[in-house]
Amino acid sequence: MRTLRAVSILIMILGMFTERASARGEQKNAGITSLTTSGEYAVPVVVWYPTEKPQTEWHAGPYLIHATRNATITAGPHPLIILSHGSGGGEFGHADLAETLARQGYIVAAPRHLGDSYDKPEGRGTDVQMIARPWQVVATLDAVLADNRLGPKVDPNRIGMAGFSAGGYTTMVMAGAKPDFTLFTAYCAAHGDDHEVCGADGQWKLAVTRPGWTLPVDNRIRAAVAMAPFSVMFDAKGVADVKIPLRIYQASDDQVLRNRSNTDHLLSLLPDSVERGEVVGGHYIFLAPCSDALKVTVPFLCIDAPGIDRAAVHAKLNAEIVDFFDRKLPKSD
DSSP: OHHHHHHHHHHHHHHHHHHHHHHHTOOOEEEEEEEEOOSSSOOEEEEEEEESSOOOEEEETTEEEESEETOOBOSSOEEEEEEEOOTTBOTTTTHHHHHHHHHTTOEEEEEOOTTSBSSOOTTTTBHIIIIIHHHHHHHHHHHHHHOTTTGGGEEEEEEEEEEETHHHHHHHHHTTOOOOHHHHHHHHHHOTTOHHHHTTTTOOOOBOSSTTOOOOOOOOOOEEEEESOOOTTOOTTTTTTOOSOEEEEEETTOSSSOGGGTHHHHHHHSOTTSEEEEESSOGGGGSOOOOHHHHHHOHHHHOOOTTOOHHHHHHHHHHHHHHHHHHHSOOOO
16 A cells, blocks of 8 residues: 555656646757866766757666757756766766756756766865865856857856765755865764775775865855765854755665764754755665666666665656756746
């Protein structure tokens, strides 16, 4: 009975979502292109967007993509969402969310966070991970807005961001939060058994590669979604300047980022107006449903507990995220 009720609720939500999109006349196909940021880091960025062109299916490495390469973007202006992956991830890790947003009229830009990506992880545990990530988001915003194909189609007053895990941390920083890295060190001193966060020796201290390097201050993000955000380095003072609308998700059985010290802790610091969501599953439930190739290559990212259908979970999750941005980044009259 519980399963049937859950399915009924999911069908109802998806039906309402489809009716709303149809009524707005905004449901399109997804196009996809790429660009590279300028500056110190030449960050690769994949961009999804709405198009009238027929949609194609292809593989980007082990990822199955449902978007047409270099198709003509529909007339704007469109809201823009920056999508930030987790530690050791890449730009295609949330491709299904990006495609869903693009079909609903959004431009979605996903940078590969060099220094904390699958191919260049050498910055993990250093200021490259903690400070360069937000700077790479700034560079991504600048690159999209400067791009001749995309920039003129962006509504600069409707920019949002979504991120997962370390990308959730990055999202909170771009929303105005200020981390205190000594809290990270203190957390590991008190929770030496948390090897996922603190390492095998149960200790952590920020490795400084650039003394004096500070986080950016950028006010272009107007609404944000954080999925299982890494949050041990935030306190009440650190989130006091977060004023934009937020929606924060936790995984019910997160074995990587303990909810008590991360999502629950962060929510305890934020006002009740912040929207909350919970997804049944482990930490990696927020990643797009895996292709057969990914299931073989990185099974720990793909295997969910018995009874959990990641595709069904994402159909509901993605619809909720679109709804959030539709409400919090509304069109101007």
